[in-house]
Amino acid sequence: MPKFINGIDVSRWQGPDIDWKKVKLDGYLFSFMKASDGSAYKKQFIDIGIKQATEAKAAGLKTGYYHFSHPTNQGGLEKDAKDEANFFLKTIKLFPVPNFPLVLDLEDEKMTLTQAETEQWVISFKSVIEKAGYTLMMYSYRPYLDRVLSKAHKLGTMPLWLANYPREFDINKLPKNPAGWATLSIWQYSDKGQVKGITNIGTDLNVMDKSFFDKY
Numbered sequence: 001m002p003k004f005i006n007g008i009d010v011s012r013w014q015g016p017d018i019d020w021k022k023v024k025l026d027g028y029l030f031s032f033m034k035a036s037d038g039s040a041y042k043k044q045f046i047d048i049g050i051k052q053a054t055e056a057k058a059a060g061l062k063t064g065y066y067h068f069s070h071p072t073n074q075g076g077l078e079k080d081a082k083d084e085a086n087f088f089l090k091t092i093k094l095f096p097v098p099n100f101p102l103v104l105d106l107e108d109e110k111m112t113l114t115q116a117e118t119e120q121w122v123i124s125f126k127s128v129i130e131k132a133g134y135t136l137m138m139y140s141y142r143p144y145l146d147r148v149l150s151k152a153h154k155l156g157t158m159p160l161w162l163a164n165y166p167r168e169f170d171i172n173k174l175p176k177n178p179a180g181w182a183t184l185s186i187w188q189y190s191d192k193g194q195v196k197g198i199t200n201i202g203t204d205l206n207v208m209d210k211s212f213f214d215k216y
Helices: 020-025 043-058 077-092 115-131 142-148 210-215
Strands: 004-010 030-037 062-068 102-105 136-140 160-163 186-193 203-209
Touching: 004 186, 004 210, 020 043, 030 043, 030 077, 030 203, 043 062, 062 077, 077 115, 102 115, 115 136, 136 142, 203 210
Parallel strands: 004 030, 030 062, 062 102, 102 136, 136 160, 160 186
Antiparallel strands: 004 203, 186 203
């Protein structure tokens, strides 16, 4: 990733009162906001995300939205996946139009699906998102994906946003990709960043491949 763009991602923990002009002046040109969680998410938390996204766009940042998933087969695998996907789609209609693909955050440590079930759940979720006209990106970390998906899974065409926190960040030392992915589009390299304009908590820091940034 020799050419990259700096960005952040935020959720309710960063609060609604971010000074996005200061964020941009600090060198961050994009941000992803948490939009939804499972099949229900408190309105007050959604409202925080909407405010974050609206003000970030007004400050000139590109924005994207992510959904924290809780895959199960209760009531049927496909139904569960589609319920979460439809809730995500319903929620982002309240947000400004995203610049980037929508993001499936797959990292629930309480998930009990088999590898085959996990893959099918993601495929079902993805089909709903794509039918609505969006591209879907995968967010997770390598040990988790290598554990919950088989080495022969067919999800590697999804753009990848990988979390990997080295002791010392070096853009020339990219993290190893999980099985099935040849490249990554975004690298989340810290969850303790100090960003001007965000004062109450550490913030996730990311670098995005410039070609991916320019594409959107």
